[in-house]
């Protein structure tokens with residue numbers, strides 16, 4: 001008979017465990033302190049038949065109702081480095097806070113991750129949506145990861161091809177709940193090349209000494225100037241992905257709105273347009289609906305002004321989506337993962 005794990009709490013409030021501060025209760029909350037505990041947990045018949053959800057810092061989730069399953073919280077916090085002539089390989093366990101990793105690599109003299117400074121969340125969640133900012137994405141430095149495969153009930157190694165990374169997407173969103181990411185290996189080439197192709201970063205770096213530390217400082221300043229701190233104003237970062245539209249629709253919109261910005265989508269016949277611009281033009285920047293609203297300094301960020309429910313968040317998201325659709329014929333896709341009404345995870 002398999003024993004009930006020691007670190008299990010029933011009816012656990014998740015309000016402090018999601019950056020939107022939404023009230024939701026998990027049926028079970030289990031802290032994992034060693035990888036083998038997962039094997040043990042998987043043998044526990046009753047717990048293994050329930051849905052599982054790994055929760056890192058909760059900065060990319062929306063709980064629209066209580067979670068009737070097992071929340072897994074990974075307290076795996078080690079980082080190891082291996083260096084050869086070509087690159088530094090960073091082995092970071094899933095519970096490490098992403099920005100602490102960025103900071104530590106720079107202190108150790110291993111540049112590369114500086115553009116991804118200050119992104120909230122854990123290392124284990126970073127491959128899930130292939131985190132990206134200021135011109136780079138996790139996949140640019142990704143080597144492999146170790147995960148527990150719930151379907152096959154075994155540990156597995158996945159490389160970049162297996163993860164199927166694309167813009168804010170990966171296999172982990174395609175097959176939610178299957179993999180529990182335990183360790184991520186990143187490869188930073190020894191020959192550092194600054195990545196300054198992102199216009200706002202490029203402009204802010206003019207006349208600045210060119211170093212990875214300086215880039216990190218500038219990225220942190222830029223982020224702080226436009227993104228609300230979830231501790232002060234609960235939010236989940238960008239609430240919608242930047243949509244890709246076909247060239248014909250883009251040309252039609254451009255003839256109506258000559259100031260419509262655009263970026264290369266990297267896919268034939270597709271153009272990426274900033275969701276923030278569409279939301280602002282649809283009149284939602286700084287506008288509230290009950291306790292929630294779209295942030296006044298960055299229209300892409302949905303904020304909880306205090307005491308909001310998950311349903312209020314979803315209602316606002318749907319209003320924004322429908323107004324953007326009516327005005328531009330463009331469908332906005334929600335970026336955070338929703339647990340509740342829209343999905344039955």
Ligand SMILES: Cc1cc2nc3c(=O)[nH]c(=O)nc-3n(C[C@H](O)[C@H](O)[C@H](O)COP(=O)(O)OP(=O)(O)OC[C@H]3O[C@@H](n4cnc5c(N)ncnc54)[C@H](O)[C@@H]3O)c2cc1C
Nearest residue numbers: 056057058059060120121122124125131132133181236237
């Ligand atoms: C203010 C703010 C700014 C942000 N800026 C950016 C940005 O610039 N770029 C960007 O890409 N994102 C950004 N985000 C989104 C967020 O920071 C990232 O998605 C981050 O990777 C989420 O980490 P987390 O630990 O909070 O994940 P959580 O929110 O806890 O989880 C997110 C998803 O990943 C899954 N997951 C988490 N850990 C694991 C694991 N170990 N194994 C398997 N699945 C797992 C969860 O089940 C869930 O489905 C921002 C968010 C906020 C609040």
